[in-house]
Amino acid sequence: MYSIVFFTPSADSSMKNYIDEQIKQxxxxxxxxxxxxxxxxxxxxxxxxxxxxxxPVVLILKNNSRKAIKxxxxxxxxxxxxxxxxxx
Numbered sequence: 001m002y003s004i005v006f007f008t009p010s011a012d013s014s015m016k017n018y019i020d021e022q023i024k025q026x027x028x029x030x031x032x033x034x035x036x037x038x039x040x041x042x043x044x045x046x047x048x049x050x051x052x053x054x055x056p057v058v059l060i061l062k063n064n065s066r067k068a069i070k071x072x073x074x075x076x077x078x079x080x081x082x083x084x085x086x087x088x
Contacts, residue, residue: 002067002087003034007057010039015073019056022076029080030087060086 006023008015019037027035038045046052048059048066058079060067068086 001034001063003036003061003064004030004083005036005038005042005044005057005059005061007038007040007042007045007055007059009055010041012055015056018073022074022079025076026079026083030083033087058082 004026006019008019016037023035023037040055044059044061045057048061048069049057049071051071054071056071056073058070058074060069060083068082070082074082
């Protein structure tokens with residue numbers, strides 16, 4: 001089972017809003033996948049990331065194990081292409 005976790009720093013409301021808008025679109029395309037939006041206090045960020053402090057982060061988990069991780073602000077099109085490639 002796949003899940004997608006987006007991470008943004010709690011102090012950056014503009015980045016949070018940007019990612020919230022992307023999450024809305026991702027949920028429309030992947031309605032059966034659990035999608036979460038978390039901040040830097042979530043321990044999965046520290047467990048699965050090697051680039052702490054670099055945001056935003058998109059983490060794909062498969063059965064609670066890291067499948068893919070991306071540390072970058074992506075356009076919606078690039079994000080959807082990346083998700084499509086990694087969710088096969």
